[in-house]
Amino acid sequence: MERYPFHYDATKPFIPQAGEWIADVFYDILPEAGFEVRDEQIYMAFQLERAFADKKTIFAEAGVGTGKTLVYLLYAICYARYTRKPAIIACADESLIEQLVKPEGDIAKLVNHLSLAVDARLAKSPDQYLCLVKLDNARLDDEDGLLYQEIYDGLPDFVSMPKAMQTFHAYGDRKDYAYLNDKQWSAANWDPFQDCFVCDKRHRCGQTLSREYYRHSQDLIVCSHDYYMEHVWTYEGRKREGQLPLLPEHSSVVFDEGHLLESAGMKALSYNLKHSVFEDMIVRLLQGEVRESLAVLIDEAILQSEEMFRLLRAQSRAILGSERREVLLSDKLLAEVRRFRSILDAIEEELVFESEMYTLNDYQLRIVEEHIEMLQKALLLFDQGDKLICWTVESDSGLELVIMPRTVKEVLQEKVFSLPIPIVFSSATMSVDGSFDYVADNLGAADYVSFSVESPFDYEKQMKAYAPEWPQGDTFKEKMQAAAELLERTEGRALLLFPTREELFLFKQQISAYPQCADMRFYYEGDQEISHLISQFEQDELSVLCAVSLWEGLNIPGPSLSNVIIWALPYPPQDPVFLAKREVSANPFEEVDLPYMLLRLRQGLGRLIRSREDEGIVSILSGELKDRPEVGSRVASILPKGIVLNPL
Numbered sequence: 001m002e003r004y005p006f007h008y009d010a011t012k013p014f015i016p017q018a019g020e021w022i023a024d025v026f027y028d029i030l031p032e033a034g035f036e037v038r039d040e041q042i043y044m045a046f047q048l049e050r051a052f053a054d055k056k057t058i059f060a061e062a063g064v065g066t067g068k069t070l071v072y073l074l075y076a077i078c079y080a081r082y083t084r085k086p087a088i089i090a091c092a093d094e095s096l097i098e099q100l101v102k103p104e105g106d107i108a109k110l111v112n113h114l115s116l117a118v119d120a121r122l123a124k125s126p127d128q129y130l131c132l133v134k135l136d137n138a139r140l141d142d143e144d145g146l147l148y149q150e151i152y153d154g155l156p157d158f159v160s161m162p163k164a165m166q167t168f169h170a171y172g173d174r175k176d177y178a179y180l181n182d183k184q185w186s187a188a189n190w191d192p193f194q195d196c197f198v199c200d201k202r203h204r205c206g207q208t209l210s211r212e213y214y215r216h217s218q219d220l221i222v223c224s225h226d227y228y229m230e231h232v233w234t235y236e237g238r239k240r241e242g243q244l245p246l247l248p249e250h251s252s253v254v255f256d257e258g259h260l261l262e263s264a265g266m267k268a269l270s271y272n273l274k275h276s277v278f279e280d281m282i283v284r285l286l287q288g289e290v291r292e293s294l295a296v297l298i299d300e301a302i303l304q305s306e307e308m309f310r311l312l313r314a315q316s317r318a319i320l321g322s323e324r325r326e327v328l329l330s331d332k333l334l335a336e337v338r339r340f341r342s343i344l345d346a347i348e349e350e351l352v353f354e355s356e357m358y359t360l361n362d363y364q365l366r367i368v369e370e371h372i373e374m375l376q377k378a379l380l381l382f383d384q385g386d387k388l389i390c391w392t393v394e395s396d397s398g399l400e401l402v403i404m405p406r407t408v409k410e411v412l413q414e415k416v417f418s419l420p421i422p423i424v425f426s427s428a429t430m431s432v433d434g435s436f437d438y439v440a441d442n443l444g445a446a447d448y449v450s451f452s453v454e455s456p457f458d459y460e461k462q463m464k465a466y467a468p469e470w471p472q473g474d475t476f477k478e479k480m481q482a483a484a485e486l487l488e489r490t491e492g493r494a495l496l497l498f499p500t501r502e503e504l505f506l507f508k509q510q511i512s513a514y515p516q517c518a519d520m521r522f523y524y525e526g527d528q529e530i531s532h533l534i535s536q537f538e539q540d541e542l543s544v545l546c547a548v549s550l551w552e553g554l555n556i557p558g559p560s561l562s563n564v565i566i567w568a569l570p571y572p573p574q575d576p577v578f579l580a581k582r583e584v585s586a587n588p589f590e591e592v593d594l595p596y597m598l599l600r601l602r603q604g605l606g607r608l609i610r611s612r613e614d615e616g617i618v619s620i621l622s623g624e625l626k627d628r629p630e631v632g633s634r635v636a637s638i639l640p641k642g643i644v645l646n647p648l
Contacts, residue, residue, distance in 0.1 A: 004081060016053070018082075021078075022074045026038070026042050041066055044453060057424075061452040061453070063456075065457050065610070069100070072256075076089065077219050079251050080219050086217045087250060088228060090223055092257035096257060097122065099553055124173065124210065127191060128189070130177075132205060134188050172206025173206065175532070179528060181528060198364065221248075225261050225265075229265045250421070251421060252424070259425070260552070269404055281367070301340070312392055319576070322575045341379050381403055391575070407444075429603050432598060432599065457609050457614075462614055463616060466486075466647070467626075468621060479567065480514065485516070486565055487565075492543050493543075496546045496547070499569075499571070504546055504548055523544070543560075556610065557613070569597050570601055571597045
């Protein structure tokens with residue numbers, strides 16, 4: 001394919017020449033193909049030209065319908081070809097990735113209307129792939145064993161053949177098993193406790209094969225925020241271990257829905273610990289001929305790990321509305337953690353002698369050493385209580401301890417914002433009260449440029465907004481009745497957004513009791529793979545989609561989505577992460593809860609009107625709008641121009 005979609009004069013700066021071609025695209029080429037000229041889109045193009053020319057970080061807030069995705073894609077592709085390094089497009093989650101790369105998505109528009117061959121490849125998170133080891137175990141399950149056996153029987157032949165592979169292809173993507181619900185998928189997919197280093201199936205693993213494929217992209221690698229931050233966090237460690245980083249060297253990064261990067265960073269920087277995983281790992285050392293002193297220390301470490309996790313369970317407190325349990329730090333717990341660390345220190349010293357005697361398998365020894373090093377880094381945070389967030393989660397395989405640093409600013413500043421490349425944060429909602437300070441401060445972005453353009457849509461004509469009044473104080477029963485009436489108005493065609501999975505589940509249990517909804521088809525997040533659910537909803541016009549994670553990115557123009565019902569104001573969850581944020585804030589509601597809620601609410605409202613032809617209604621089912629005038633006024637201030645909340 002041609003390297004550039006325009007004539008490039010090597011004697012002149014590249015970015016201005018790319019900018020001239022991109023201006024022609026929006027002024028002439030796309031309008032000739034039936035697209036409208038959008039002033040907001042052209043304004044954004046000139047702003048991005050500056051960021052790419054100066055290799056700056058830019059916060060690009062562009063309202064719904066401005067065509068911001070096409071703008072950043074064109075600059076990213078051109079710059080990738082100029083530098084001969086792919087651009088990374090990092091989306092907030094997997095459903096947003098699908099929106100970008102689907103056959104009618106924005107990448108396809110560039111291909112079809114500009115005759116531009118685009119090499120775009122997916123770098124999906126590991127948990128989006130089958131784990132062959134877990135699949136083997138799932139086949140033995142009494143309840144769903146036959147289901148997993150069918151999956152196993154459908155794998156490519158090379159997966160189970162002992163001889164060298166002659167041909168192979170990527171497989172095992174979550175999308176290939178859309179019919180599995182989230183619980184069924186979790187029994188067979190990769191998770192952080194899989195020991196991939198010593199897995200004898202790793203070279204035939206779908207995740208490994210897909211990683212080899214996307215590395216060779218010429219233009220774009222599309223991944224999630226989580227995966228990009230995992231790349232950042234593991235970059236040095238993987239190089240030290242002789243492995244390739246998760247992502248190749250790249251020319252630029254675009255964070256779509258960039259205001260959500262902080263939570264992805266915290267997730268990527270977290271440590272997940274289980275006693276059973278530690279025990280399985282450490283006993284590998286006993287497979288060789290080791291000295292008695294090391295064997296005694298291994299037994300002590302296993303017993304101490306058991307005691308530490310027993311105390312962690314006792315010291316964990318349930319949090320309403322969250323599966324995470326807050327860990328209450330005490331002197332006794334800290335003492336047990338320190339004792340465990342001291343035993344690990346002693347084991348590390350013993351391993352120095354054992355390595356010199358060559359009695360242990362070198363590869364296995366290195367894996368155990370890496371695991372102990374990870375444990376030490378994680379447990380060291382207990383001595384820095386002001387930098388620690390931790391919680392426990394009960395699972396079928398035992399108690400899981402999650403440890404993360406309180407802030408990701410330092411990592412982002414050192415490993416992302418210091419890179420000499422253009423970094424674009426794009427979203428329809430990143431500012432609060434006209435300022436980018438909230439997002440920039442959370443991310444640690446000090447040196448950046450920014451701009452904001454509004455949506456071109458006539459919301460006053462296209463949207464009606466409602467806020468029901470609640471005689472009994474917005475009880476669950478009142479909300480159910482209001483939701484049923486709203487669904488009846490549009491005969492389905494609705495998106496219901498819930499702040500928590502618990503509220504979605506209660507709605508799912510009770511909606512069948514409302515006769516006006518009896519003939520409607522409901523799709524629930526968690527019942528199937530999310531992009532498959534979205535596709536079904538879009539094609540089944542008289543249906544209802546109920547979701548927790550689709551506040552951002554869902555793009556369904558037309559009558560299939562004519563009604564958005566927001567079940568409650570989307571405040572941050574009551575989990576250890578936000579509890580820690582509130583603890584260090586002088587005014588937690590104003591500095592933590594309210595900005596988060598307003599950003600997420602703006603995103604939810606933006607799901608309704610996606611084109612100039614769209615019309616519909618949006619409703620916020622919250623008594624707080626009236627009971628707390630200061631909240632009601634802030635919500636009113638973020639509504640699109642000309643929109644007011646009317647009683648139902």
